[in-house]
Amino acid sequence: MLEWIVFFWMLLIAMHNQHPTPEIPREPVVIDDHKEAAKPQEAPQSIVPKDLADLLLFYQPKLSRDEADRYASSIYSAASDYNIDPLWIVAMMWQESRFINNSRSKAGAVGLMQILPNTARSKGINPENLTVPEINIQTGASYLADMIELFGSLKKGTIAYNQGPSKVKKGSYRTGYYSNVSKHYADIQENYKERAARLHR
Numbered sequence: 001m002l003e004w005i006v007f008f009w010m011l012l013i014a015m016h017n018q019h020p021t022p023e024i025p026r027e028p029v030v031i032d033d034h035k036e037a038a039k040p041q042e043a044p045q046s047i048v049p050k051d052l053a054d055l056l057l058f059y060q061p062k063l064s065r066d067e068a069d070r071y072a073s074s075i076y077s078a079a080s081d082y083n084i085d086p087l088w089i090v091a092m093m094w095q096e097s098r099f100i101n102n103s104r105s106k107a108g109a110v111g112l113m114q115i116l117p118n119t120a121r122s123k124g125i126n127p128e129n130l131t132v133p134e135i136n137i138q139t140g141a142s143y144l145a146d147m148i149e150l151f152g153s154l155k156k157g158t159i160a161y162n163q164g165p166s167k168v169k170k171g172s173y174r175t176g177y178y179s180n181v182s183k184h185y186a187d188i189q190e191n192y193k194e195r196a197a198r199l200h201r
Helices: 002-018 049-059 065-082 086-097 117-122 133-151 154-163 165-170 176-199
Strands: none
Touching: 049 065, 049 086, 049 176, 065 086, 065 133, 086 133, 086 154, 086 176, 117 133, 133 154, 133 165, 154 165, 154 176
């Protein structure tokens, strides 16, 4: 009797080895492509300062050629320094000042990027120098990069630039500013591509 039990036991083991239980496939790892990157966009290699200056003149005809060239050069330099898409800086600048260097807000913000004196001081900049385009653009881009790094996204960093980091931390911010800049960015990007394509045929 024992011999029959052992025989059937060995037979079952042999059959199991011939037909192993199939592995249950693991759930695929889902990568959220819509999640915003923690770092600002890298400055596109295709952006050319001269074309950028032409774009500024297109949006603000009151600028002189010299002013447009200076602004474009500063934007390109700041974008490279802080790894920000230069057209995003252009979009913010358009929202803030319409590229008018001597702009001043009721809150006391100054220049192309509408920088508050206290913000300038925190970056080691004399507020009296905020009307110098190169200083204003460099300071604005630096502060934007700080906010992006602090909050981990371009969206919250841009909102913090406009409304202050405390509101973003508390969650009491509004998204209108970011929406406006995003719309400007899409329009500016499209215009830049079209103009660059025509100029470099």
